[in-house]
Amino acid sequence: MTENGIVETGKNHVFSSGRSSTRYFKDGYFDYNFEKFLGLATYSGAEIAECFETAARITDGDPESWIQAWTSTARRVEAYAENAMKGGHKVSAREAWLRATTYYQAAFFFTLHKDPRKAELYQKHTSCFQSAGKLFDPPYEPLAIPYKGKSLFGYFLRCDDKPRPTVLIQMGADGSSEQIYFSGGGAAALRRGYNALIFEGPGQTGTFMRDQSLNYRHDWEVPVKAVVDYALTRPEVDPKRIALIAYSMGGYFGPRAVAFEKRIAACIASGLVPSMKALAGKRIEDIKKAASIGKFPHPARWALYEHMPKYGFNNGIDDLEKLEAVWDTFNLYGLEDKITCPLLVVQAAAEGEEQTRIAKEFFDKLPNPHNKFRLTTEEDAAEMHCQKGNAMLLHAIEFDWLDDVLA
Template sequence: MSETLKRGRTRVRGFNDPEMDFQLMRQLGVSRYGGSSVGECLALAQSIPDADPDAWVSAFAQAGERQSVDASARLARGHRVSASQQYLLASNSYRAAEYYCGMADPKHGQYGLLSRQAFLAAMQCAGRDCAEVWIELDGQKLPAYHIRNPQRSTGRTLMIISGFDGTLEETYMAHGLAALERGRDLFLFTGPGQMDTLRFNPGSHFVPDFERAGRAAVDHLLAQPDTAPDALALMGISFGGYFALRIAAADSRIKALILNSPISDLHAYMSSFVGFDPAQMPDPDDFGPGDIDMLPPEAMNAQTREMARNLMLRFGQASFKQTYVAMREFRVPDEALARIACPVLALAGEGEGAEPLRQWRHVREHVSGPVGYYCFTAQEGADGHCQTGNLAFSAAVSMDWLDETLP
């Protein structure tokens, strides 16, 4: 008896666990800009048990290695376009492995550096004018990329800063390439505690006064002879929405601001994800990074353990409760919001939850400059955090607004 025709073995299935399913969607989303392939992502997902971070890390690290080896082989045969595309895939696969790898694991930093290495190889093969930049702040070397437009550099520059776990390389794929396609130069930068910073500054952690890092980045950029000071825009992605608000409130050299999404109170924002305020939890219930593995599995699964541990380490705190206490300092007061006089675009997804949408409205009401806004819908496939399901439409909304605001 002949086998029934099936057309293929890969199935369109995700994960039952909402967080891991979001991470899969995040990986699938950048396929629009060459950061992944749908078939490879779905094939990898079939090999990963639900909410198993170790299996995820292993699968995507192996994919990154395979893609990188393939890219090098194609480059050796003179196929620069194919090599560039494969290196870009490898960069994002290594980023996915870096995401779920525990920060205390030496492989965490290794995967990050491999992601960076593959990205730079992709840029070189593609002939991109991509300059590695290092910004000094408090004894730390903060990495950045300055990428000029491939047609002609007009000096119209979009600065983009990502958030808690985004990287420079992913930001290029998910948001930056759309700006290059529309004729802008691109400056991707980081600050203390961010993933790229940690690769070179172990022990770096987030700081509330992020405007200092932003000021240093703007100083560097405006020192470049090909930067137009009157066409400097800033975009904040995820937690970067908070960073961007702090920067714009303190620096009038920013001429347009895109917030995706607006975060003016990180403590309230993060508390909404766990359903209570950990800053008020009883001390006997508190735990530190070293206590997590002793918690019973029914209290916290493997994925949640690693996320909680990383949260404490990234904020430089000794316990879960102290981390949320420290988050109270991560605020943009209303009087600071009122100092933002440049045009502002506030973005959010209708599926993000009540608190993110509340802050989306709050920021719109309190900045002084003219405000544009958009709430992405499920029908558009973009209702999730940072519109990972439809990055092209997200770019259409944000980049068209920017072209109309700073023509």
């Protein structure tokens, strides 16, 4: 807290506190997210110079300038894709649409739930990705996975028509299926001969944007069962080699799902979240302090007005105690003997010693001898949350392990 009483949750953000951070923005939450989107260049999801040119037009810590700058870049790159396609230049069009996908998501990210621009930016984000997906061989398939009379959003990416090992990939609280293609292993899976079924469960971005009655639930095995049921209808999926990869808040969702869904042969979590309350740490108290003086830094506004509706709460600070009660149910303790499939945990050091300690203590109670705990550090240039900025290393760790345990 500063001398004037403002809680600065955007400063020195834990996710961007390591050496591999760009340090482009003084605002830590801006810097982490800039690093996140810049890192998608690894799989053609961004261009480095385009990202830095955009950043130069952003006022540090001002979400509105962030939204406007990324929207402008996205529109320009999308227009290039459309013109390239009209001229029959399919590779150029595909590459530009992939980059526009990311730039629209960057704008979408800091646009709050009730902002009328939110839906338009999200629609642009997905339409650019789907335009690019049509130009791959085989094409990427958008999915509406049957779920309790409704549907979960996602994509199926296949190498060919042969039965192959398949990774089910999900994000956590604030990504998208399209982002996961770049950062979460979708493109990396195809390079290694795996199919990828990328999905978003209830409360997650793509599913929530399509049906806001579908909120987060603690019993994540229910939506994952629907995803596995769908996967097993695909002749391209080897039913004995299905793995689940889950990121961020997915570090709770993934292990929870495999405690009950035994058709999954292996699970990867980046990183492990035994308790949602433990993951939140002191952030709830920071938000309460901000409320007491009537000033919310943008990370607090994001948590209240963007994240909480996905739990079914829409009244911001007034629902904070209800959210804490819900988080009590997002808890892996007591399930240790049920998480029996091989589990790889890739934990990021910049999340802090306390988070690493909690994750490792829980991990050490799990029974499978093929389990592995990998801490990524500054020396790896992969210390940031979900190894942002070093996707190549992350995917090498993940898929090399999967090659061994699924062999």
